[in-house]
Amino acid sequence: xxxxxxxxxxxxxxxxxxxxxxxxxxxGLESADRMDIRHDSIVDLPLGARWMLRGVSSNARYVTRQExxxxxxxxxxxxxxxxxxAALILISKSAQWWDLxxxxxxxxxxxxxxxxxxxxxxxxxxxxRLHHSRDLGEPYDFVTWFEYAPAHExxxxxLLSTLRATPExxxxxxxxxIRLRREAEKTTREKQ
Amino acid sequence: xxxxxxxxxxxxxxxxxxxxxxxxxxxGLESADRMDIRHDSIVDLPLGARWMLRGVSSNARYVTRQExxxxxxxxxxxxxxxxxxAALILISKSAQWWDLxxxxxxxxxxxxxxxxxxxxxxxxxxxxRLHHSRDLGEPYDFVTWFEYAPAHExxxxxLLSTLRATPExxxxxxxxxIRLRREAEKTTREKQ
Numbered sequence: 001x002x003x004x005x006x007x008x009x010x011x012x013x014x015x016x017x018x019x020x021x022x023x024x025x026x027x028g029l030e031s032a033d034r035m036d037i038r039h040d041s042i043v044d045l046p047l048g049a050r051w052m053l054r055g056v057s058s059n060a061r062y063v064t065r066q067e068x069x070x071x072x073x074x075x076x077x078x079x080x081x082x083x084x085x086a087a088l089i090l091i092s093k094s095a096q097w098w099d100l101x102x103x104x105x106x107x108x109x110x111x112x113x114x115x116x117x118x119x120x121x122x123x124x125x126x127x128x129r130l131h132h133s134r135d136l137g138e139p140y141d142f143v144t145w146f147e148y149a150p151a152h153e154x155x156x157x158x159l160l161s162t163l164r165a166t167p168e169x170x171x172x173x174x175x176x177x178i179r180l181r182r183e184a185e186k187t188t189r190e191k192q
Numbered sequence: 193x194x195x196x197x198x199x200x201x202x203x204x205x206x207x208x209x210x211x212x213x214x215x216x217x218x219x220g221l222e223s224a225d226r227m228d229i230r231h232d233s234i235v236d237l238p239l240g241a242r243w244m245l246r247g248v249s250s251n252a253r254y255v256t257r258q259e260x261x262x263x264x265x266x267x268x269x270x271x272x273x274x275x276x277x278a279a280l281i282l283i284s285k286s287a288q289w290w291d292l293x294x295x296x297x298x299x300x301x302x303x304x305x306x307x308x309x310x311x312x313x314x315x316x317x318x319x320x321r322l323h324h325s326r327d328l329g330e331p332y333d334f335v336t337w338f339e340y341a342p343a344h345e346x347x348x349x350x351l352l353s354t355l356r357a358t359p360e361x362x363x364x365x366x367x368x369x370i371r372l373r374r375e376a377e378k379t380t381r382e383k384q
Contacts, residue, residue, distance in 0.1 A: 004327075004329075005329065041329065056327045056329075058326075058327050059290045059291070060293060060294060061253070061294060062294055063293050063294060064293050064294065064295040064296075065292075065293040065295060065296050067293070068293040098251045099251070100257075101252060101255050101256050101257040101259070101260040102252060102253060102254055102255060102256065102294075102298070103256040103257060104256075104257050106294070132327060134250075135196075135248045135250050135324060135327050135328070136327070136328070137196075137197065137233065137248075
C-alpha cells in the first residue's frame, strides 16, 4: 500500500526550488528553499527540513465513468522534461462540506462549479496528482501537485482563478499556494 | 483530527470477549481472548496484544441527502446497555472496484445491491460504525463495528447473508467476521 503514499518535504534539499509560498486563507507555512518529494509515507521530519506534508493517491471520489475515460485519454504524466514549473496547492474544506451527502457534494463540485470540466480544458498542458490527506490526520484535506511548462504559466493562473470563483470554493477554509521551479537539465535526477 | 481515529486491539484486555474469528475469504487472523477499543490512532502494538486494526470514521461516500436524513432519523448509538453482542467485519475489495468511477460504484452498491436500503431495514436494532482503513495502508479497506442485543442476533445474521449475496460482494476479496460479547453490567466501564 505504501506505493500510494507521497511526502512533500520543504527544506534545503530536493530538485524543486521553492519560489513562493502564499497563504490565501488561514495560517501560512514557514519559508524554505527547496522541496523534496518522496514516494513514501515519512514519519519523522528529516534533519534540516522545515515542514512536511503527507498524502495518499486514492480512488476517484466524484468523476463519472464518462469523465474518467475522457480524462484518461487526454491527461499527461508528471515528470515531462519541459514541465519545469510546479505548484503545490494545499486546501482544507469546512466541516459543513464534509457533512454533506455525496450527491450534494457532487452537485456543488460539478453541476454548480464545473470543477472537473474546468480542469479538463487545461489538459494535457497541466498535469496533476491529487493526494487525500484529511483521513491521515494531516493539517490539510487535499494536497495537489501540478506540473507545467513555463509557457503555460498564464493558463495555470487562469485555471486557479476560475476555480477560486466557483461556489465550491465557498467551502474552502484554508488554502496555501506554493510555486516551484526546477532546472530543465535536472529531470533525469528526479526521484519520482 | 485524532477524534475520528479508532484502533481495535485483540489481546488479553478489553471489555469485549472475542467468541469467534471466522475468515470467509482470504487469510485469517490469530485468535485472541478480548478486544480493547481505543478512540485514537495507536502506532505500536501494546504489550500482550496479538494484533490491532486502525480505521478512521470519515465522510459518507455514497449516501444521498434523502438517505442521509432517513438514516439519521432512525439509527441508534453505540454503547446501549442492552447491546451486549458485537461484530467486527473486516473487508477488502479488489483493485478493479477501486478503479471504478463514482457513479459505477454507486450503481453496484445501491441500484444493483441495495446496500444502504438493506442496512436501513435493521435500524435501530443494529447500530454500526464504519471505519475507512484503505488509505491508512492497513490490511483491510473497511473495518465495521456492529452492536446489537442478543434477541437481534438472527436479524444480524440475515443482514450479513443478504449483503453477502449481492453483486457488490463480487468485489470483496477478503472478509473476516469477528463476533464478541460483553457482560451487561460492564456497560458503565466501557471506554467508548
